[in-house]
Amino acid sequence: MAPAHRIGRPRPAERRLVLVIGHHGAVLRRRVVLLPLVGLLLTGCLRLEAPEAEEVSGEPAETLLPVSEAASGGAVRLEPSCPAPDPGEVLGADDYNEAFEDADLPYWQSADVGASAVLSDGRVVWMWGDTIREKEVEPEMPRMVDNSMLVTSGTCISQLVDDEHGPALPRDPNRLSVWPMSVNRIDPRPDDAADVTDVLVVFCSRVQRGDRMWDFIVRGTTVAVYTVGADGVPRLSDAAQLTPDDANLGAIHWGAASAVDGDWFYVYGSRNTGQAYVYGHELYAARLPIGQVMNRNAMQYWDGRSWQGDSDRVVPVIGADTGVAQTLSVDLVDGRYVAYSKLGGDLADEAATWTSDSPTGPFVVQPVLSSPAGQDTGYIQYTPLAHPDVPTTPGQMLVSVSRNVDDYELLLQRPQLGRPLFSEVPRP
Helix, strand or coil, rough: CCCCCCCCCCCCCHCCCCEEEEEEEEEECCCHHHHHHHHHHHHCCCCCCCCCCCCCHHHHHHCCCCCCCCCCCCCCCCEECCCCCCCCCCCCCHHHHHHHHHCCCCEEEEEEEEEEECCCCCCCCEEEEEECCCCCCCCCCCCCCEEEEEEEEEEEEEEEEEECCCCCCCCCCCCCCCEEEEEECCCCHHHHHHCCCEEEEEEEEEEEEECCCCCCCEEEEEEEEEECCCCCCCEEEEEEECCCCCCEEEEECEEEEEEEECCCCEEEEEEEECCCCCCCCEEEEEEEHHHHCCCCCEEEEEECCCEHHHHHHHCCCECHHECCCCCCCCEEEEEEEEEEEEEECCCCEEEEEEEECCCCCEEEEEEEEECCCCCCEEEEEEEEECCCCCCCCCEEEEEEEEEECCCCCHHHHHHHHHEEEEEEECCC
């Protein structure tokens, strides 16, 4: 969801429009008209139009989606090769900022989101949304692709590539973009190959892009599964449509965050209420058996009292008045559930934690870090995420925020401006 990162080059006649609604919220363009538009937005007088919902070509007869040989075969690799991580090494936010600032990868110059999972050998997998690549690397392809994957070993960064040099997750059969939202690592399953060491489950939005940079509709949630074998390379093994196609702008976006606890995958969904003056998203909870993560019929929803199978009975576990951004993180941290997001939605200027002993709340919110949205500067910050499983300074929790600028040409010229910013906050 795209602050300045969900961007295609605007047509000249369209460059006066300043509000961009994207994968992770809304950002304002053209600062000369910024304050009037902020006023209209905050009073609920400005209603933006999404692109007209297109008829999809028909959902697959089964929810399981095809996986190409290019995405799953032996040509998938990590470049450059990194040494094994040092088990005793602890990296702070400054170390990660320096590593990503110095990164010079042809297929990853900048990106947003950056959801993480720690592999069994200590390496960290990072899933990214819209990704800018070097201009010269694939002249016949767009500079920006839908998503990418990096793997870090200490401060050494590798990119996942294959011979087609496309996104890590290809578009779905209806040509919808796939934007990662959350990722978790689980142990190998009984049917996995003997050399599999890790399984990665990635929840993604399926998105219909429009003609303009602010046009898109979230159409549903896809879940993708990667396996990591003896060579240490994540390979896409399965993908499925977890939720059916739905162009309703008020729908719950499942997979906005996810967490594993025992035999269950807790899958959180965010929802924009559409209420005037309310820019926080409601948060909802569902769960899936860990062995049926691609089975939409196995999904159970929290109705305020119990888990049950009727999605119409689901109720929010966090209300919009103290709501979260559209994409966030929820993690099991030292036995407690911790959400981390913008407090009050994507346009807010402060990040917070929401903590609870239960996956369904009640949650106690605590502001922890200034995170200015940047509408008044042109330097945008959005989608803060926590990385509690990544070792860092004792007593602290590593967090990141996506960054961008409100000038697409500037981003292409200086992609470093669109790289994440890491910080540390007290560990809840």
